[in-house]
Amino acid sequence: MEERPASTLSALEYDPAPESAAVARLRESYGLFIGGAFVEAADGATFETLNPATEEPLARVARAGEADVVTAVAAARRAYDKVWRKTTGAQRSKYLFRIARLIQERSRELAVLESLDNGKPIRESRDIDVPLAAAHFFYYAGWADKLDHAGFGPDPRPLGVAGQIIPWNFPLLMAAWKLAPALAAGNTCVLKPAETTPLSALVLAEILQQAELPDGVVNIVTGDGSTGAALVASALDKVAFTGSTEVGKVIQRRLAGRPTRLTLELGGKGANIVFDDAPIDEVVEGIVDGIFFNQGHVCCAGSRLLVQESVAEEVLRRLRRRVDQLRVGDPLDKNTDVGAINSAAQLEKIRELTAWGEREGATRYTSPCALPERGYWFAPTVFTDVAQTHRIAREEVFGPVLSVLTFRTPDEAVAKANNTTYGLACGVWSEKGSRTLWVAERLRAGVVWANTYNRFDPASPFGGVRESGFGREGGRHGLEAYLDV
Amino acid sequence: MVEVSPAPLRLVVDDERALRPRPGASVPVVESEAQLRSLLRGLAGVDAVGAEARAAKLATRSLKRETKRAAIDLALSMVDLTTLEGADTPGRVASLCAKARRPDPEEPDAPAVAAVCVYPDLVATARAHLAGSDVRVASVATAFPSGRASRAVKLLDVADAVAAGADEVDMVIDRGAFLSGRLGEVFDEVVAVRQACGPAHLKVILEVGELVTYDNVRRASWLAMLAGADFIKTSTGKVAVNATLPATLVMLEAVRDFAESTGRLVGVKAAGGIRTTKEALRYLVVVNETAGSAWLDPALFRFGASSLVNDLLLQRRKQRSGAYARPDRVSVD
Numbered sequence: 110m111e112e113r114p115a116s117t118l119s120a121l122e123y124d125p126a127p128e129s130a131a132v133a134r135l136r137e138s139y140g141l142f143i144g145g146a147f148v149e150a151a152d153g154a155t156f157e158t159l160n161p162a163t164e165e166p167l168a169r170v171a172r173a174g175e176a177d178v179v180t181a182v183a184a185a186r187r188a189y190d191k192v193w194r195k196t197t198g199a200q201r202s203k204y205l206f207r208i209a210r211l212i213q214e215r216s217r218e219l220a221v222l223e224s225l226d227n228g229k230p231i232r233e234s235r236d237i238d239v240p241l242a243a244a245h246f247f248y249y250a251g252w253a254d255k256l257d258h259a260g261f262g263p264d265p266r267p268l269g270v271a272g273q274i275i276p277w278n279f280p281l282l283m284a285a286w287k288l289a290p291a292l293a294a295g296n297t298c299v300l301k302p303a304e305t306t307p308l309s310a311l312v313l314a315e316i317l318q319q320a321e322l323p324d325g326v327v328n329i330v331t332g333d334g335s336t337g338a339a340l341v342a343s344a345l346d347k348v349a350f351t352g353s354t355e356v357g358k359v360i361q362r363r364l365a366g367r368p369t370r371l372t373l374e375l376g377g378k379g380a381n382i383v384f385d386d387a388p389i390d391e392v393v394e395g396i397v398d399g400i401f402f403n404q405g406h407v408c409c410a411g412s413r414l415l416v417q418e419s420v421a422e423e424v425l426r427r428l429r430r431r432v433d434q435l436r437v438g439d440p441l442d443k444n445t446d447v448g449a450i451n452s453a454a455q456l457e458k459i460r461e462l463t464a465w466g467e468r469e470g471a472t473r474y475t476s477p478c479a480l481p482e483r484g485y486w487f488a489p490t491v492f493t494d495v496a497q498t499h500r501i502a503r504e505e506v507f508g509p510v511l512s513v514l515t516f517r518t519p520d521e522a523v524a525k526a527n528n529t530t531y532g533l534a535c536g537v538w539s540e541k542g543s544r545t546l547w548v549a550e551r552l553r554a555g556v557v558w559a560n561t562y563n564r565f566d567p568a569s570p571f572g573g574v575r576e577s578g579f580g581r582e583g584g585r586h587g588l589e590a591y592l593d594v
Numbered sequence: 595m596v597e598v599s600p601a602p603l604r605l606v607v608d609d610e611r612a613l614r615p616r617p618g619a620s621v622p623v624v625e626s627e628a629q630l631r632s633l634l635r636g637l638a639g640v641d642a643v644g645a646e647a648r649a650a651k652l653a654t655r656s657l658k659r660e661t662k663r664a665a666i667d668l669a670l671s672m673v674d675l676t677t678l679e680g681a682d683t684p685g686r687v688a689s690l691c692a693k694a695r696r697p698d699p700e701e702p703d704a705p706a707v708a709a710v711c712v713y714p715d716l717v718a719t720a721r722a723h724l725a726g727s728d729v730r731v732a733s734v735a736t737a738f739p740s741g742r743a744s745r746a747v748k749l750l751d752v753a754d755a756v757a758a759g760a761d762e763v764d765m766v767i768d769r770g771a772f773l774s775g776r777l778g779e780v781f782d783e784v785v786a787v788r789q790a791c792g793p794a795h796l797k798v799i800l801e802v803g804e805l806v807t808y809d810n811v812r813r814a815s816w817l818a819m820l821a822g823a824d825f826i827k828t829s830t831g832k833v834a835v836n837a838t839l840p841a842t843l844v845m846l847e848a849v850r851d852f853a854e855s856t857g858r859l860v861g862v863k864a865a866g867g868i869r870t871t872k873e874a875l876r877y878l879v880v881v882n883e884t885a886g887s888a889w890l891d892p893a894l895f896r897f898g899a900s901s902l903v904n905d906l907l908l909q910r911r912k913q914r915s916g917a918y919a920r921p922d923r924v925s926v927d
Contacts, residue, residue, distance in 0.1 A: 121665060121882040121890060126656035232654060390847050391644030434883060443656040540639040560641045 123436075126443040128231045133222040138169040139307065141177055141331060142314035144184040145324025151176040156333070158307055161228035162440050162449040162484040170307045173330035178299070178339040181328040185270045185297040186344075188325030193297050194267065198254030201293060205250030207320035212243040212285075215316065219309055223281055224440040226308045228449030228485070229403050231441050241565055242285035245583070248567035249293035252588060256294065259585050261594040267295030268370060268593055269346030274337045274360075275310075276352045277303035277451050278406040278507075283351055284310045286582045288327060289567075294591035296347065299328045301340050303352075305452045307331040338363075345369050349590065351408070354505075354531075354576050372580025372590045374408065374572055376505040377533030380526035381411030381562060382548065384519075385420045387538035391560065393427045396511070399536060399562035401435060401447055401489050405509040406455070408577070409534035411562050412506060414513045415522055421515050425493065429474060432489050437478045447509060450485040459487050459508035466492045466501040471512070497528055505531070519544065523551045533577035536562040555581075615857035622856070624820055627778030634777065634816055640808035640844055649839040655879045662875070663913045667705050669874040670697060670906045672892045673899055674732055674863065676711040677927070678739075678831065684719045686927075687712055691723035693925055698907045700923070701914075707903065708892040709762060713738075714751060717758035732762035732797070736787060739801075739830035741766040745783060752790040762795040763787070764863075764898075766830060769804045772814060780814075784821035797825035797863055797896075800845075803835030808844045815848035819860050827863035831898060836866025839876060846884040849894075859888065865898025871909040874902055900927060 138155065140147035154172040159165065173181070193201075212219065219242075220234040229238070256265050271291045275283035280302055291298050302310040314329050330336055334356075341348055341363050347370040350360050354375040364371050381399045383392050399411025416424050440448035450456040467473055471492040480486040487508055495502050495512040502512050516522040526535055534556040537545045549557040555573040558564060565571070570586035572578060580590045624630045657665055675694045677686060691710055698704040709730040710720050720731045733755035737743035743751075752763055765787045771779045788796050798818035802811050818826050826845055829836035842864045849860045862885070864877055874897060881889045889895050904924045911919045 121657075121661060121878060121887065123655065123657060124659040124661040126658045236654065387638070388641040388644065389638040390844075391641040391648070394644055394648050443654070540641075560644060561647075 123444045125439070127439060128221055128224075128441045128443060130221060130225060130441060132217055133225055134218055135168055135222070135225070139171065139311045139331070141171045141173050141181070142311065142317075142327070142329040143177065143181045144328065145318065147314070150174055151180070156304070158226060158305065160225050160484075161305075161451050162481070164483055164485070167225060168308065170311070170331050173332040173336045173339075175339045178330055178336060178343055181299045181330050182270060182272070182340075182343040182345065184325035184328050185299050188323060189270055189297040192323045193326050194295060196295070198256060201295065202250045202253035204320055204322050205246050205253060205289060205293060208316060208322070209243045209246035209250060211316040211319050212239065212246065212313075215312070216240070216243070219281060219312060221441065222312060223309045224448070226306045227277065227280060228440050228451050230445040230448040231443055232445065233403060238279055238282045241567070242282045245282075245285040245289045245567045249289035249587075252290075252585070253293040256588065256592070259588050261589065261592055265294075265592040265594050268591055269296060270344075271296045271298050271347040271349060271591065272301070272340045272343060272345040273298055274301045274340065274348070274350045274352065275303060277306040278403060278408070280306040281309040281313060284313055287349055287351075290582070290587045291349075291591045292326065294588055296591050297326045299330060299340060299343075299345075301330050301332065301337050304331075304333040347371070347591065349580070350374070357578060370590075372572075372582075373578035374580070374582060375531075375533075375576060375578040376507075377408050377410065377531045377573065377577050378413060378503065378505055378529045379409055379411045379534040379536070379554070380413045380415050380529075381536040382522050382526055382538065383414065383416040383420070383424060384522075384537075384539040384541070384544060385417045386540045387420075388540060388560065389420070389424065389427065392424060392538050393431050395536060395538060395560070395562045396428055397431055397435070400511040401509050402563050404447055404450055404487070406451060406507055407563060409556060409563065409571075410507075411534070411536050412511060413502060413526075414511055415516050415525055416513065417522070418515045418517050425513065428491065432474070432476050432491060433478075435476060435478065435489050437476070437486065437488060438481060447489060450487050450508060453485055455507065456485040456487060459506055459510060462501055462504060462506045463490060463510055466495070466499060466510075466512070469496075469499045469501070471495045471499055471501060497525065503529065519548060523548055527551075527553045530576045532574035534558065615854055619855055619857040621820065621858055624781060627781075630777050630781055630817070630820070633820075634813040637812055637816060640812055642808055645808055645844055646840045649843045649880065652843075652880050652883055653839060653876045655876075657875050657879070663910075665875050665878050666871060666906055666910045666913065668890060669871070669878060669897065670903065670910070671705040671708060672895055673707040673897050673903055673906075674709045674711040674865070675707045675903060676831070676865075676898050676900050678711070678713060678734060682713065682716060684716065687716045687719045688723045690927055691720055691729070693903070693927060694729045695724065695727045697903055698910070698924065701907075701911065704907065704910060708896055711764065711898065714755035714758065714760070717755050717760045721759035730761040731759060732764055733758070733760035734764045734830075736765040738764070738766055739832035741768050745786065748783070749786060749790045752787050756790070756792055756794050760794055762797060763791050764797040764799055764827060766799045766801060767814065767818065769801050772805070772810070772817075777817060781817055781821050784818055784823060788822040795824040796822065797827045797861075798823040799827045799830055799865075801830055801833060802828050802838070802841040803833045808841065811841050811844045812848055815845050816852065819848070819852045819858075823860060825861040825863050825896070827865055827898065829866040829898075831866030837864040837868055837898075839880060842877060843880050843884055846881060846889070849889070850885045859894060861894040861896065862889070863896040863898055868897055868899050869901050869905060871902075871905050874906065
């Protein structure tokens with residue numbers, strides 16, 4: 110057809126489609142949640158939490174000192190002894206179901222708040238973080254009265270008081286991963302959210318109040334690393350930590366010689382392995398989901414792409430086209446694919462490691478997308494010509510930065526994938542089931558995805574080996590971390 | 595078909611645009627069924643879960659304000675206003691043609707649709723009522739919708755439609771032959787119909803609901819394109835499963851890859867079951883982010899639909915006035 114109607118668009122430039130920030134019902138200040146009530150820190154200390162997309166302050170939050178941590182742990186101990194250990198599984202289940210439903214009811218508020226505080230795109234907080242958080246509570250609500258059948262023998266006992274320290278990349282979801290199994294198993298908790306993302310956990314505290322969870326069963330202490338250190342030093346029966354390998358090692362040292370149980374979910378340098386027979390369009394999506402999901406702030410991110418040499422050129426050509434399409438910008442815009450980097454410190458770390466990538470001779474490709482002037486931003490970046498010796502192939506960047514390596518044979522793919530100190534997650538892409546299974550059996554990683562990446566489900570256990578930590582979260586296995594078995 | 599470039603392995607290349615055909619691109623000449631078979635089997639597979647997830651993700655895009663207004667008009671200009679009923683009469687076709695030329699009598703700037711699509715015996719009627727407009731006449735042919743007739747009958751059907759003045763012919767492939775592996779037969783038939791079409795554009799209906807797997811959709815897309823299709827079309831609208839977003843996604847990937855490796859642009863038509871503006875805009879988003887903006891043009895993307903037009907018109911008015919008009923403000927067909 111030669112004649113073109115006047116209405117033809119040159120391209121579908123999406124107008125802004127922002128979600129309203131008012132939905133988050135931000136308050137000026139947030140207190141600690143101890144013994145069922147919101148309180149100031151004993152010494153009155155507070156800190157500011159920023160919107161990483163604008164660098165504007167969002168709210169002031171109480172900074173828990175040692176005294177507050179002691180109070181919170183005491184409240185949790187009291188609640189454990191007096192109330193929670195005496196509840197039946199069915200009663201605990203009832204509370205967990207209530208919490209799950211309340212998260213769903215307040216999902217829009219939680220999603221907007223999460224995007225404001227963390228910088229992640231609203232599409233992800235709305236479609237992934239918040240629904241999955243609710244799903245975890247639903248899932249473990251189902252287990253609470255069936256612990257006898259979880260495979261740990263009759264009547265497994267809870268551990269007692271759990272101290273739980275969570276990271277800033279999935280603030281609400283990580284809180285759900287920690288709290289839901291702990292409560293289902295009959296423990297009480299002191300949760301310490303990350304310094305840069307305390308808000309959604311405090312709204313979750315409101316939800317716990319709405320659900321009429323008995324006072325002290327969950328306590329939330331906000332603060333920085335010193336608050337976390339005070340928590341680890343407290344009289345706890347269990348510590349669960351998700352965060353960097355560096356801090357994980359410190360915690361393990363501190364707990365040495367103490368009866369406190371420990372599970373760690375640490376860093377990773379996941380390999381996404383693409384064979385020449387893989388479904389190529391879905392591979393490209395999988396690579397993008399693997400490394401650019403949540404700005405690459407994902408411990409299990411597929412940050413190393415291992416692609417078979419015979420298809421490398423084609424995969425990279427398609428990947429480049431796709432990377433150029435990623436929409437980077439306002440996290441509250443419903444069409445944003447990649448949001449803001451969570452903090453200035455993290456941005457600095459990403460910049461440093463990518464500078465090393467160039468210095469060590471890798472070839473850098475950065476999406477030509479325009480970045481906002483204010484806020485913390487890093488354009489999606491792909492390094493090719495990466496060698497196993499390069500820092501960007503060995504260290505966790507925790508940002509939207511992909512390192513591409515190639516391989517020739519399945520053996521070589523496995524050897525390169527395993528050539529890391531981490532062992533959290535890997536992806537295998539092939540249309541040949543036997544090859545996928547062959548490779549998966551040989552990968553030293555807690556999670557192996559086949560023809561997909563970064564898929565999560567509360568019924569599926571998640572966790573690492575080697576320097577990625579130990580213990581599992583999710584599934585029946587996730588209960589073990591909170592039972593005396 | 596897939597050319598291996600000797601370029602070094604890196605993403606950083608010059609300013610090449612994604613859809614510029616690679617050097618030396620041309621449509622491969624299919625000389626034997628064996629060659630065709632190995633060519634189609636050499637295409638990368640489609641992971642169904644991944645393709646559906648990608649389509650679902652694109653469906654969450656939110657078009658607002660100016661984008662939405664422009665997209666509604668674009669969608670309107672892409673409609674093949676269709677009536678394919680046993681009860682079709684010259685009167686009904688005439689009324690449809692009037693609507694095609696001027697969809698919204700109260701909003702004269704509403705763009706005309708791309709084409710009116712009818713059975714061959716009504717092509718002349720449509721032709722007469724569309725005279726003097728840019729709206730094209732499309733006709734289904736080749737024993738539509740089942741395709742169960744001899745080659746000779748199918749070709750006569752096509753010749754009949756073209757002789758009556760059809761600008762575009764929508765043929766169906768022989769799904770039975772495709773599913774039983776007689777690819778050469780399907781290919782030859784498309785080539786023969788292509789020839790019978792003369793200057794008319796050929797749309798090849800894959801009937802994705804009967805091909806079932808996305809691998810089949812991809813292979814049938816390539817087969818049709820290699821045989822000379824100007825458009826590949828999802829469905830007849832006459833079976834249980836018609837156009838779906840993931841199947842259209844797979845077809846858009848096929849036309850994109852075909853353009854890249856051969857230099858020839860083939861259009862896509864999503865037909866059957868698309869009734870609302872919301873759905874139509876989702877298709878446009880998938881077009882935009884899969885094949886690219888070159889396909890945001892009635893020359894390369896169409897909707898086969900009838901009731902969709904009225905919803906587009908109602909939404910168009912809503913965008914302008916801020917209020918929903920009553921359904922009676924648009925004409926019933």
